[in-house]
Amino acid sequence: MNIFNKIKHATEEIIRSFPEAAGIDLAKVVAEPPRDPAHGDVSTNAAMVLTKSLGMPPLTLAEKIADGLRQLPDVTEVNVAKPGFINLRLAPAVWLRHLSEILLAGKNFGLDNLGQGQKINVEFVSANPTGPMHVGHGRGAVFGDVLCTVLEKTGHDVTREYYLNDAGAQVEKLARTLHLRYREYFGENIGDIPAGLYPAEYMKDVAKALAERDGKKWLGLAESEWQEPLRQFAVQHILGWIKDDLKFLGVRHTVFSSEHALIQSGAVDVMMQRMQELGLLYVGVLEPPKGKTPDDWEPRPQTLFKATDFGDDVDRPLKKSDGSYTYFANDIAYHYDKYRRTGKFLVDCLGADHGGYVKRITAAIKAVSSGEAVLDCKINQLINILRNGEPVRMSKRAGTFVTLRDVLEDVGKDVFRFVIMTRKNDMAFDFDLVKVKEQSKDNPVFYVQYAHARIRSVQKHAVSLWGSDAITAKELQQADFSQLTDEAELGLIKKMAAWPRVIEQAVAAHEPHRLCFYLQELAGDFHALWHKGKDHTQLRFLQENNRAASVARLALIEACRSVIASGLDIFGVQPFEEMPA
Numbered sequence: 247m248n249i250f251n252k253i254k255h256a257t258e259e260i261i262r263s264f265p266e267a268a269g270i271d272l273a274k275v276v277a278e279p280p281r282d283p284a285h286g287d288v289s290t291n292a293a294m295v296l297t298k299s300l301g302m303p304p305l306t307l308a309e310k311i312a313d314g315l316r317q318l319p320d321v322t323e324v325n326v327a328k329p330g331f332i333n334l335r336l337a338p339a340v341w342l343r344h345l346s347e348i349l350l351a352g353k354n355f356g357l358d359n360l361g362q363g364q365k366i367n368v369e370f371v372s373a374n375p376t377g378p379m380h381v382g383h384g385r386g387a388v389f390g391d392v393l394c395t396v397l398e399k400t401g402h403d404v405t406r407e408y409y410l411n412d413a414g415a416q417v418e419k420l421a422r423t424l425h426l427r428y429r430e431y432f433g434e435n436i437g438d439i440p441a442g443l444y445p446a447e448y449m450k451d452v453a454k455a456l457a458e459r460d461g462k463k464w465l466g467l468a469e470s471e472w473q474e475p476l477r478q479f480a481v482q483h484i485l486g487w488i489k490d491d492l493k494f495l496g497v498r499h500t501v502f503s504s505e506h507a508l509i510q511s512g513a514v515d516v517m518m519q520r521m522q523e524l525g526l527l528y529v530g531v532l533e534p535p536k537g538k539t540p541d542d543w544e545p546r547p548q549t550l551f552k553a554t555d556f557g558d559d560v561d562r563p564l565k566k567s568d569g570s571y572t573y574f575a576n577d578i579a580y581h582y583d584k585y586r587r588t589g590k591f592l593v594d595c596l597g598a599d600h601g602g603y604v605k606r607i608t609a610a611i612k613a614v615s616s617g618e619a620v621l622d623c624k625i626n627q628l629i630n631i632l633r634n635g636e637p638v639r640m641s642k643r644a645g646t647f648v649t650l651r652d653v654l655e656d657v658g659k660d661v662f663r664f665v666i667m668t669r670k671n672d673m674a675f676d677f678d679l680v681k682v683k684e685q686s687k688d689n690p691v692f693y694v695q696y697a698h699a700r701i702r703s704v705q706k707h708a709v710s711l712w713g714s715d716a717i718t719a720k721e722l723q724q725a726d727f728s729q730l731t732d733e734a735e736l737g738l739i740k741k742m743a744a745w746p747r748v749i750e751q752a753v754a755a756h757e758p759h760r761l762c763f764y765l766q767e768l769a770g771d772f773h774a775l776w777h778k779g780k781d782h783t784q785l786r787f788l789q790e791n792n793r794a795a796s797v798a799r800l801a802l803i804e805a806c807r808s809v810i811a812s813g814l815d816i817f818g819v820q821p822f823e824e825m826p827a
Contacts, residue, residue: 247347248358248746253277253288253334260314261292270299279744286325286333287740293330304330341739342727348742348805349723353812356746360753361402365589368394371492371499372409372595375481376420378448378641379491381677382597384650386626388666390595391497392758393624396816400753405588406500409580412481413506414573419443420484421477425464427453428476432462446645452483491650495659496818508580514571517579517614518549518564526552526613532563551578556609578610585611585619592621593756595671598628622756626671632678657682660819664691667762667817687773690766691819694810697769698821700776701807704787708800711790722801729798732785734775738802741771742809758816765813772806 254277261267261275275296280289293308300307308326315324315334323335348355370390373383394404411417423443430436431453439445456464456479464472485502492498508514521527530550549565564575584592592611596603604623611619631638631648641649654662656679665682668690669675685692708716715721730736745764752760779786787799811821 247344248356248750249340249344249743250277250279250288250747251750253290256318257290257292257311257315257332260311261296263314264300264310266300270296272296278747279740280331280333283737283740285327285331286323286335288334288336290332290334291330293326293332297330308332338731338736341736341743342730344743345727345730345739345802345805346723348739348808349719349801352808353815355742355809355812356749357399357812358746358750359401360750361397361400363401363403364591365403365405366397366591366593367405367407367584367588368397368593368595369407369409369584370394370593370595371488371497372411373488374411374416375484375488376416376444377446377484378487379650380647381629381631381650381653382626384491384495384653384662385629385666385671385675386595386597387492387495387497387650388663389624389626389671389758390593391495392663392667392761392817393593393595393756395818396749396752396758396761399816400749402753406498407584407588408499408502410481410485410502410504410506412477412504413509413576417477417481418473420480421473422469423449424452424456424476424480425469425472428456428464431457432465448645452480455483491654494651494654496663503580503583505576505580508583509576513583514575514579517582518571518575520582520614521551521564521578524613524616526555527564528552530561532560535560551610551613553606553609553613556613558606558609562606562610574606574610577607578614581607581611581619581621582614585615590615590619592619594621594623596623596625598625601625624671624756627674629666629675629677632676632681634680635678638679653677653679661691664694664762664814664817664819665689667759668766670757670759685825690762693773694765694769694814695822696825697772698807698810698814699823699825701772701803701810702823704803705800708788708796711788712793716793716797717800717804721797722804725798725801726794727798727801729795730802732778734771734778734785735799735802738768738771738775738806741768742805745809745813761813761816765810768806768809768813772803 254275257277258272258275261270261272275290275292277288277290280286292311293304297304297307302310305326305328308330312324312326312332315321315332320337320340321334322337325333327333368390371383371387373379379387390406394406397404419442423439426436426439426443427449431450456476464476518527527549529547531545531547532550534545544563544567546567548563548567550561551564553562554560562574563572564578565571581592594607604625608621608623611621631653638648640647641652661682665677666675682689682691687693705717730739748760748764752758775785787803788796814821
């Protein structure tokens with residue numbers, strides 16, 4: 247049960263009872279925990295968002311709504327604060343009943359069927375198959391995987407998609423690099439790798455694998471004979487590395503889509519025909535752009551998409567003067583294909599260098615779907631890898647960047663997965679390889695894991711005192727919750743009660759980092775209660791001479807443990823049963 251939604255719905259019913267509120271839109275009304283718990287248990291913005299619609303000053307409207315809220319059962323206090331917030335305080339019995347519901351729901355608490363089977367396509371990682379994954383790819387991988395998981399757990403039908411950019415100039419250069427390294431493998435002095443190709447050491451590994459499979463088959467041949475088979479080999483070999491890294495990270499995809507296959511299938515032609523039928527194309531000459539000239543600009547007639555009609559800054563070329571399609575045409579075709587295959591709700595998890603791409607692809611998918619598709623682009627900003635505050639420059643194997651595998655082997659997947667989500671995706675991140683392994687309250691993953699392990703320790707102690715019956719689900723459900731009277735105990739229940747709302751917000755905004763923030767706060771509240779018990783013996787979780795109070799507190803911390811475990815499961819992180827030595 248989402249206790250905040252219950253208050254929200256009650257507030258809406260009160261407003262609908264006003265004669266002047268007939269047909270009013272209540273979509274912006276929310277009920278949420280106030281930022282300062284001293285203000286109450288629940289706060290609503292109803293008066294402020296409806297002041298214009300109802301033609302009343304916000305404070306006047308707030309008082310009118312407050313009069314209705316005061317009549318609700320279990321509401322002990324309602325106050326109005328400038329500029330129009332309405333703050334409610336609920337009776338302790340409300341929270342004690344809610345504790346029972348949390349225990350009953352267990353790991354499913356908060357995981358309501360928000361999606362009701364709604365289809366959504368989340369495309370994430372999509373690292374170019376031109377080298378090993380770097381840590382930036384890892385950030386996008388974790389973000390996308392966690393987003394998919396929370397969507398799945400809340401009733402959405404999720405397609406987890408990887409788009410393989412295996413067409414165009416970059417993979418042609420990859421094939422040329424492979425052929426050079428292949429010749430080098432058989433003893434030829436190839437000199438320096440030409441500019442624009444891939445000079446890193448990992449291409450020697452690809453060449454060795456090719457030589458072991460095919461021997462000297464590709465030596466002495468014209469490029470037209472080896473370009474395509476070597477392109478295919480390089481892409482598939484490097485994709486194998488990428489899939490291995492994703493598996494090591496605990497990330498899964500359900501669909502791998504190929505740009506090359508998309509083009510070969512005629513999907514770009516289908517998209518262009520659709521654009522033509524909708525009257526979205528014309529032939530024209532673009533003005534030269536200011537600053538750096540992009541690859542797709544030509545000072546001659548091109549087939550252009552009316553992107554400015556859909557919010558873009560300029561119209562975009564889709565077909566060059568020589569009749570070939572631009573990269574952007576392929577991208578639109580891919581998004582149109584996703585829309586046709588998996589439905590209208592699409593999420594793109596993009597790298598830091600794609601900020602300028604968002605407006606154009608959003609305009610394109612809006613146009614080609616006649617406004618039906620809903621595309622949400624999530625930019626994952628850069629990660630700076632540090633060791634004790636000093637930058638870690640590069641991988642020996644990759645030569646130019648820190649590989650994801652190097653970091654995972656250093657800190658472990660669970661640490662990486664959780665810590666990487668402690669920042670909003672569009673914020674740059676300093677990831678210190680030393681700090682993330684420290685066992686201190688400043689380390690977020692340790693802080694949350696330690697809360698879970700501490701609860702397990704208390705439960706083991708309880709078993710040693712009273713036997714395993716003391717912590718059975720039946721015993722905890724039947725506990726005398728009226729024993730829980732301290733402000734910190736009730737505060738922990740209130741924090742747990744916010745979990746369904748946090749999940750709902752994370753799903754609606756596609757912002758799974760909110761769950762990470764919440765778990766740190768919940769762990770903090772638990773640790774605070776633990777320390778309070780050290781200072782006040784009557785608040786200790788276990789008291790040999792007072793089993794009733796002890797079982798009530800065991801129920802309290804079991805509910806907390808269950809929420810923490812459920813949250814860590816969304817992040818793909820295993821909770822500690824005890825802290826490692």
